[in-house]
Amino acid sequence: MALRPIAVSVVLAAALLGMNVLHDGGAAVLDGPITGVAGPTPSAGSTGSPGPSVAPGASPDGTPGASASPGSSAPPGASAPPGASSPPSTGPVAIPDGPVTAASAFRVWNHGPRTAKLVALTFDDGWNLDDLQGIVAILKARQAPATFFPVGRAVLRHPATWAEIAAAGFPIGNHSWNHDDLSRGPSSKALRDINRATGAIERTTGVPLFPAIRPPFGTYDASFQKAARAAGMRAVIMWDIDTRDWTGIKPKAIVRAALHAQRGSIIVMHTDKTNIVRALPGIIDGLRAKGFTLVTVGQLIGLPGPVPVFMDREQREFQKGR
Numbered sequence: 001m002a003l004r005p006i007a008v009s010v011v012l013a014a015a016l017l018g019m020n021v022l023h024d025g026g027a028a029v030l031d032g033p034i035t036g037v038a039g040p041t042p043s044a045g046s047t048g049s050p051g052p053s054v055a056p057g058a059s060p061d062g063t064p065g066a067s068a069s070p071g072s073s074a075p076p077g078a079s080a081p082p083g084a085s086s087p088p089s090t091g092p093v094a095i096p097d098g099p100v101t102a103a104s105a106f107r108v109w110n111h112g113p114r115t116a117k118l119v120a121l122t123f124d125d126g127w128n129l130d131d132l133q134g135i136v137a138i139l140k141a142r143q144a145p146a147t148f149f150p151v152g153r154a155v156l157r158h159p160a161t162w163a164e165i166a167a168a169g170f171p172i173g174n175h176s177w178n179h180d181d182l183s184r185g186p187s188s189k190a191l192r193d194i195n196r197a198t199g200a201i202e203r204t205t206g207v208p209l210f211p212a213i214r215p216p217f218g219t220y221d222a223s224f225q226k227a228a229r230a231a232g233m234r235a236v237i238m239w240d241i242d243t244r245d246w247t248g249i250k251p252k253a254i255v256r257a258a259l260h261a262q263r264g265s266i267i268v269m270h271t272d273k274t275n276i277v278r279a280l281p282g283i284i285d286g287l288r289a290k291g292f293t294l295v296t297v298g299q300l301i302g303l304p305g306p307v308p309v310f311m312d313r314e315q316r317e318f319q320k321g322r
Ligand SMILES: [Zn+2]
Pocket: 024, 025, 124, 125, 175, 179, 216, 217
């Protein structure tokens, strides 16, 4: 593709600056139309607008060089989403779980509001049963919420485990049917793919999908967003903290990356071919030691969805700590 050199240079620039270059499964990242428009996040009314570029947040927001990576900037209004506005200085503050307003009906999120010390753990893909079961056991033992974005085919491969994850109340979103790059090709193809994944996940788990999608490879464009909206998704969930677990790095390095989280961070991890199971206890304990409360993506951005059955305690701790 003619634009590939641009994409490569963006990735290299980001890498040279020591930033988190997005990958998901190790494949190339930036491959869609690059328009030079900063910010991947058209508002709910902008469907059909000329393609905002692919937007892997190649760096956490606000870092130098962010201009080199379209999509690294925060979505408009990210600092004040509905239901998650700045809390009053006194009194308990509820974890946001209110209804989503029309203005935020569909958005791209690289992170949640930077106002409270909330962090969302997310896990992608879902092929490897050992990893998956190890992750879930740790989350349950530590009463740590997290949000899953499995590939539809992976859910069908391990139906019993995914049904258990859903029954435990972990939100499960969409990560495509087979991890194809849905920013390629027509919107209609992406729509069919997303719907196929949603159908497989809902039939397997018996609960409605958490209506959010994480694009394979972190690549998306206006066409993808149009398809996602048409498929009933309410949000595109990116991330601002890439643990780089997909590179096979050691557990300590994964933990170190995760602990760079800021208020409102969304941390991406994977279930396959990684050391994430060995890293996860250190991530959870380390984030909590730094004063963060773990929440679901839905709680972070104010998009209603399931919460793990143990979240009552989590919420109490959050309120007590204010
Ligand atoms: Zn993936």
